[in-house]
Amino acid sequence: MNKIISPSVLASDFANLQKEIEMLNQSEADWIHIDVMDGVFVPNISFGMPVLKSIQKHNKKVLDVHLMIVKPDQYITTFAELGADIITVHYEACDHLHRTLQLIRSTGAKAGVAINPHTPISVLEDILPYLDLVLIMSVNPGFGGQKFIENTYTKVEKLRAIINQRGFDINIEIDGGVNDQNIEKLSKAGADVFVAGNFVFASDNPIETIKNLKIKANL
Secondary structure, X not given: OOOEEEEEHHHOOHHHHHHHHHHHHHOOOOEEEEEEEEOOOOOOEOOOHHHHHHXXXXXXXXXXXXXXXXXXXXXXXXXXXXXXXXXXXXXXHOOOHHHHHHHHHHOOOEEEEEEOOOOOHHHHOOOHHHOOEEEEXXXXXXXXXXXXXXXXXXXXXXXXXXXXXXXXXXXXXEEOOOOOOOHHHHHHHOOOEEEEOHHHHOOOOHHHHHHHHHHHHOO
């Protein structure tokens, strides 16, 4: 399958959000990644429901919502109603993960689980049947622009081997420090979806940057 580029609007120009979304619509980006942070689970605060509602007025792509928040069950239905196609929650933030994944799927959205850099792949084995996506954090969550953690390649390889062995159809998404220097190696390790924030939005030509990432991911 073709690899998926999901630019993170956390790195975009918030003062010109409509323009940024329209740019992504014109690009070869497949999804738009929305990082929702509560200042509790991670040391930062980002988008809430009103901003997501504004984004959806202009967005024409798959909406990839990443909830970096505690007690995500309280908000899942609302995010689905606002147009989230994929809702990803953190393994570390869910007391009853199986129930949370059932709730996501009951809304019609696809269900994802994210794991932080210190969390081993092994914790996911029992819940793989209930997942559409696993997001592997390749930086510590909460801030953009961090350095990529090299151990991510090994985690991707391990997870891809387990998914293939058990015959599941699950995307592996990488979030953090993705650029044109590591995307090809991540793709070969078994990743399918690539979140790129600063690398896209800080470039001189984001549309061209997205195109190049797509090419390298599919080599």
